[in-house]
Structures are given as C-alpha cells and as structure tokens.
Amino acid sequence: MHGEYKIPGGKLVAVDLEVRDGVLRDVRVAGDFFLEPDEAILLIDRALEGAPADADAAALAARIDAALPEGAVLFGLTSAGIGVAVRRALAEATDWTDYDWQYIHEAPQPPALHMALDQVLTEEVAAGRRPPTLRVWEWASPAVIIGSFQSLRNEVDLDAAARLGVDVVRRVSGGGAMFVEPGNTITYSLSVPDSLVQGLSFADSYAYLDDWVLGALGDMGIQAWYQPLNDIATEQGKIAGAAQKRLVGPGGGPGAVLHHVTMSYDIDVEKMLRVLRIGKEKMSDKGTRSAKKRVDPLRRQTGLPRETVIDRMVDSFRARYGLSAGEVSAEELGRAKELVEEKFGTGEWTARVP
Structure with missing residues (x-):
C-alpha cells in the first residue's frame, strides 16, 4: 500500500x-x-x-x-x-494527480443558483458522471450567505439587507456568514471524490484542500497560512474562509466532498457591518477590537486586478494538477434551477433556523 x-x-x-x-x-x-x-x-x-x-x-x-x-x-x-x-x-486514498480536473468559470449567476450549482455538481461527482471540478463563481448581485446551521435573525439585519438590495441565502455547508458583492470577492468551489480525502480527519481535510491556494498566494508575494479550522490568514489579517459538505453517493456508495472558499478582494466593510450582526463573542473569539480588522482585501496585498489574481490562482492549480476547460451542462443547470424553486430560493430553507 x-x-x-x-x-x-x-x-x-x-x-x-x-x-x-x-x-x-x-x-x-x-x-x-x-x-x-x-x-x-x-x-x-x-x-x-x-x-x-x-x-x-x-x-x-x-x-x-x-x-x-x-x-x-x-x-x-x-x-x-x-x-x-x-x-x-x-485507506487506499487517491491523489490530486490521479484525476482529470475540470475548470468552470461562467457568467454571473444569482446567489440562490450558486447554492444549487454547488450541490448539483458535487452530486454529479459523487455519481461518477462528472470529473473533479474547480468552479470560480461570479455574483449577479450583492448577497449574504449564511451557514447551514446559523440563525437567520441572529446573523442578518433583514431590514438593512432589503434597503441595500442584498439577497440573503443559506448554503448546505456549515460555518459563518459571508458578505459578497460583484467584483469584490473571489469565491470558488472544489467538488471532489471523497477518496481524495480518505485517511484525513475532517479538520485535516480543510488544510489539505486549501494547500494549493497557499502556494498560489505565495507566488503572488503573499505569505499566507491555514488557520484552523477554516480560515486562510496573513500577518495583516484573515483573507478567506472555507466550508465543507460531505455528500453520500448513489445507493450509499462512495460520495464526494464540496469544499468552497470566499476570499476578500475589496470588501465594503461599512455596508457589511450594516447587514451582518457581528456579535461581541465572535469579535472576542477572533482576538480583534474592530470588525474592520477581520477582513484584509487581496487588492491591497497584491496590487493586482481581481481578474489577474484569479488567473494566477487557476494557473497555479493547472501547473500542479492539470486542468481542462469545462462548463455546466444543460442537464446540470436545469436541475440547479429546480433546486432553486424547491429549496434554495424558498423562505422555508433560508429561515429553517429562524
């Protein structure tokens, strides 16, 4: 072995x-x-x-x-x-280079559709109908994305979100709330067979799936590190947060892992603070006195346009593991739109933890 x-x-x-x-x-x-x-x-x-x-x-x-x-x-x-x-x-785990990776980077999509696409693409990987996939998101509108187990009213000022035109959606993975605006974050997903993380603890799998990002940031002059459980940080502050969801395969067979990350590029912190309810306990836990210090945009640390940062990240992944261009199929998109109607776009799902 x-x-x-x-x-x-x-x-x-x-x-x-x-x-x-x-x-x-x-x-x-x-x-x-x-x-x-x-x-x-x-x-x-x-x-x-x-x-x-x-x-x-x-x-x-x-x-x-x-x-x-x-x-x-x-x-x-x-x-x-x-x-x-x-x-x-x-555990006879597989390695990154054992797969033919596919890359998806398409036009901006509504927040609820992004939530659905994450689930659909990862289910397709689990079923063996799709290769392991790296997908970079583009946002069609500002949004707050709360974790699967967070309280809606405790995390979001819904009145402020409505006034500012900020959509509120809930994802399938755990973790904390994210505030995003078009062009101001870099969000990506990895949909991978669970054999890639076999033998790793849940905590170790975060660091393992984030390691390529640390290398890509290092190539851009940013010395970043994995900060347990699910953050990527530099000396100037947190720059990214990750979350995961494990999905079982058809008939209870081998499944897949959804690992998605949001990186701060140029966050409007004032607007974020008007929409998110960031409690004193969370601030104390992060060891900071000001919410403004909790995110440190990549724009300031790299001096590069957002598109260039994405291109360099993708180039780094391709150099390590190989990567071919792909797209969301018509069938996958159709199923994702159904999930928006049935789940991710409904008040029942968004407020499932009131």
Whole structure:
C-alpha cells in the first residue's frame, strides 16, 4: 500500500507498507523533507513496524515521537503528518494527480443558483458522471450567505439587507456568514471524490484542500497560512474562509466532498457591518477590537486586478494538477434551477433556523 500527504506549509511525505496479521509490516517512509540525525529515518520506520493497522494517526504519531532521539530536527515534516500518510495508505486514498480536473468559470449567476450549482455538481461527482471540478463563481448581485446551521435573525439585519438590495441565502455547508458583492470577492468551489480525502480527519481535510491556494498566494508575494479550522490568514489579517459538505453517493456508495472558499478582494466593510450582526463573542473569539480588522482585501496585498489574481490562482492549480476547460451542462443547470424553486430560493430553507 502507498500513501502520500503534503503537510500544510511543509513537505511531501510518502509511506509504503504492507499489512499482515492485522499489523503494519515493511514500512518505509520517504519524502522531500529534512531530518536530523540521518539515522532518524530508520527509527521512524522501526517505530511504525508492528503497529496495529487500525491505529489512528495520533497513535502512530505517538509511536514516532517516542522513538526519536532528543534533539531530533524535523523540518517540513511532522510525526502527525507521517501518521496521516500511513492512514491514507491504509485507506487506499487517491491523489490530486490521479484525476482529470475540470475548470468552470461562467457568467454571473444569482446567489440562490450558486447554492444549487454547488450541490448539483458535487452530486454529479459523487455519481461518477462528472470529473473533479474547480468552479470560480461570479455574483449577479450583492448577497449574504449564511451557514447551514446559523440563525437567520441572529446573523442578518433583514431590514438593512432589503434597503441595500442584498439577497440573503443559506448554503448546505456549515460555518459563518459571508458578505459578497460583484467584483469584490473571489469565491470558488472544489467538488471532489471523497477518496481524495480518505485517511484525513475532517479538520485535516480543510488544510489539505486549501494547500494549493497557499502556494498560489505565495507566488503572488503573499505569505499566507491555514488557520484552523477554516480560515486562510496573513500577518495583516484573515483573507478567506472555507466550508465543507460531505455528500453520500448513489445507493450509499462512495460520495464526494464540496469544499468552497470566499476570499476578500475589496470588501465594503461599512455596508457589511450594516447587514451582518457581528456579535461581541465572535469579535472576542477572533482576538480583534474592530470588525474592520477581520477582513484584509487581496487588492491591497497584491496590487493586482481581481481578474489577474484569479488567473494566477487557476494557473497555479493547472501547473500542479492539470486542468481542462469545462462548463455546466444543460442537464446540470436545469436541475440547479429546480433546486432553486424547491429549496434554495424558498423562505422555508433560508429561515429553517429562524
């Protein structure tokens, strides 16, 4: 069995192993990381030899930590990351490069239709009728998008939203509210088979699916990092938030993961504060005194037009994993429009948590 894991902010670790009589055998760890002393790599292999095949990543990491000599230096590598690579080998996880990725970037769409397209495209990936897909959104109108489990009245000033012409919709994933305006954010979705994140914890899957974005931002001179559970941040503040939804495949078979991200490009903070109800507890949790400090637009940090930022992000993804142009099919669009009528465009769904 073979498993790989790109450690967020670090290097690639690969593990080859067999399972005999319920334990790990012939374990070999490799990668482009740095490790001192040199013989520590053999100590890691020996620590994993004989480990129960059902041990979780934390238990495997504990075995490694106990075997390493005092003063050992792991650069671009962590014992936890090795544990994850082992679990991915055991789960027979796939890798980004195992797929023919498709890219969709179409004309602006109403907010409710974007919610529906996310669900439809991810269901199509789960059913095997669509390849893994990267979709960049364009917004037809300003909107507040609340998380699946948020209270509508606690998160949004509906009167202010109506006065300002801001649509309010609810997405299928959890997480917090987002304020978007056409041209002021960069929003994208990844619809991927769940085999891509096999062996990863829910929290680890966020960092794993965000790693390519960190590389793309780095190429534009922005040193960004993943901030658990679902933020991307720089020294100047948060620039993006992610959310996920797991969908089961047809007949309960292998499913797919929807991972979508909204990045701040040039947010109108004053308007955002008039529409969103940002409580004191949330502000305290973020360690800030002012909501204005909670978002830091990419426009100021890159000095680049929004379209250029998107192009460079997409080019970075293509260089890593390959990417071919695609589109939403007529059947997919038709089903998404039905979902707007049945679900995402209805008051029942939007106010399902009043």
